[in-house]
Amino acid sequence: MGTESMWGKLDPVPFVQPATVLREQAAALGEMTKNVLIGDVRKAQQGERLSFALDVVAKAVGGYRHRVVNIRHALLSPYPVELDVVSTGAQHICEDEAAFRHQLDEALHSEQVLAPLRMLLTLSTQGQ
Numbered sequence: 036m037g038t039e040s041m042w043g044k045l046d047p048v049p050f051v052q053p054a055t056v057l058r059e060q061a062a063a064l065g066e067m068t069k070n071v072l073i074g075d076v077r078k079a080q081q082g083e084r085l086s087f088a089l090d091v092v093a094k095a096v097g098g099y100r101h102r103v104v105n106i107r108h109a110l111l112s113p114y115p116v117e118l119d120v121v122s123t124g125a126q127h128i129c130e131d132e133a134a135f136r137h138q139l140d141e142a143l144h145s146e147q148v149l150a151p152l153r154m155l156l157t158l159s160t161q162g163q
Contacts, residue, residue, distance in 0.1 A: 051132055053106050053116045054078065054087045056139065061089060071095065071159045072152060083110045091152055095159035101151055104142060122147040 054076060061074025073092045078085065086107045090100045108116040116135050118127045120142040129135035142148055 050113070052113050053108060053132075053135055054085075056132075056136060057087055057089045057104070057106065060139070060143065064091065068156060072156055075100070080110070084108070085110055091155065093155040093159050096155060099155065101155060103148060104139070118142070120145070120148065122151065 057074075057076045061076050064072055064074040071093070073094065075090045075092050077088045077090065079088075080086075084107060086105060088105050089103045091103055093099045093101070102121045104121060105119040106116050107119075108114065114132065114135070115128050115130045118129055118135065118138050119125070120127075123142070123145060125142070127134075127138045129138055
């Protein structure tokens with residue numbers, strides 16, 4: 036006879052982690068630009084806090100890295116997530132996945148984010 040478990044029901048919590056959303060957007064950028072510009076998501080951890088950065092890398096421009104956004108959240112609680120848009124200086128606290136996707140979408144559509152990426156794309160495809 037086996038040991039009777041006294042644990043309650045343990046099911047994964049259904050949500051998409053903020054870092055996964057960043058990785059999706061990094062992949063989408065590569066697809067859009069035929070990998071002329073590559074999105075790269077980097078992770079750091081300090082104790083109970085995780086942070087991730089989304090950089091755009093232009094290999095044809097000496098591997099130049101351009102930081103787009105930083106996010107931070109608690110290790111055991113991905114939401115709320117703090118979103119910093121580097122080029123605009125905007126900072127948002129997103130309470131859930133929908134709010135995070137909305138704020139990230141607005142950031143990635145902003146002229147302050149797109150202008151340097153257009154220049155990197157031009158430099159990468161026309162030479163320096």
